[in-house]
Amino acid sequence: MVNLQQVSKSFGKLEVLKGLNATFEEGKITAVVGPNASGKTTLMKSILGLVLADDGQIQIDGETAFHNPLSRSKIGYMPQKAQFPDNLKPIELLNWVQDLRDEKSPRLHALIDYFQLTPHLDKPLRVLSGGTRQKVSAVLTFLFDPPVLILDEPSAGLDPVASSRLKDKILEEKRRGKVIILTSHVMSELEELADEVLFLLEGKIVFKGSLDEIRKRTGEPRLERAIAKFMEGRGL
């Protein structure tokens, strides 16, 4: 379980998160949505400890995430655009991360197969396409079977095959009881994956509930329209 209490963060004078309270539960996929610059990425990065919150508490399974490297062993993170060292090969990268964590993953080969990475394992990462790198990032995210998954636009840049495989994987992990937090601009993806939507507007949570609730409150049957209405501040 991921628990946020009164989490605030400012960059200089700009208040990005304004006292957020939220709980993300096991076996549920929560989509964080909101207009650009509403604090989605800052929220995710605060849970990861990449951004250090100014105030409030973030707890993962009851342990603080603030300056606590151990809490990160519980999180798998897939960034929007994965950046890797140019000169390494995917297999070297994966082995290096395992070495870094002092942890061998029994899932490695199954995941490489699943994301069809085998033909690319021995090429330097710099020559790989954006989509292939994204697959490497996916393998890394699921590698250590973490109880919490944070996915920032996970299917961006993936071809339809890889994208559906990734979505299947996400749903499978949900069934296995993971806490899953994701963002996406693709509405069909949200409809397919999300159990719950957390709506951020100017650093505040203005809504947290199911997709049906959003539709009901805005009176729009189509999710995209409903969310757009929300973003414009109507239907709150």
Place this chain on the structure above:
Amino acid sequence: MILSHNQASLQSTKKRRSTVKSALKVMKYGFFDLLRSRWIIIYTLFYLVVTSGLLYFGGDANQAVLSTLNLVLLVVPLISLVLGLSYFYYTRDFIELILTQPIGRSSVFLGHFAGLALPLVAAFLLGSGLPFLLAGVRQGADWRVIASLMVAGTLVSLIFSALAFWIGLVNEERVKALGLALAVWLGLTMIYDGLLLLFSILMQAYPIERSLIILSLFNPIDLSRILVLLQLDTAALMGYTGAVFQRFFGSYLGILISLGSLILWTALPIYFGLRSFKKKNF
């Protein structure tokens, strides 16, 4: 009480050990990634060619040490700053990736810094040290002189790559950071000496030895020059601060003080870098 105290100290020892272990693992990656990039090889070859050339054409090995020294004091800071900054920005996203793993920030910073600084030092030692080892000793150079040159080059590499990391950490904009790095380089290699000279000319009627010594402590380049020149017994070659240094402290204490200050100079930017790294939002 005693037991719990022991346990606490055991835990902190364990924690420290795992910090070092993780730092070494972070370093290992940087080391190999950098060794595979062309820059570090070009840098090594540059030194290999220049130092061999100086030794071959210069005749006297001590003369070659002096020429190499001037080159070291000019080129090593520049390369360390520029390579340090580009390496910092180039690996920035990757640092984010490491920080999403269960590794503490101190380990990441120290390991990452070592992963840059050690190849730089290795390139310098190999490129510049090897020719001296092969030809210089045969030509009758004093091993102490060569050793001090190697120490100076090593410390200058460490100091300026640490400065580069620190500059990179506090500046999001690359262009601004690069401008700042070049300003630091110009300031410490050229402008500082010019001002020092101006100061000593203007104040020549007064006893300014003490202030000159103190002023030279604030410039790692001056300190490195003094460290090497103090090994040579040719006071005339020493430049003003070097001569003052030797007269004031004598060779032995002079070496100790310049070396000590240089080590302090190395520690400070690493410390400040670590401090900003721990507070940084990625």
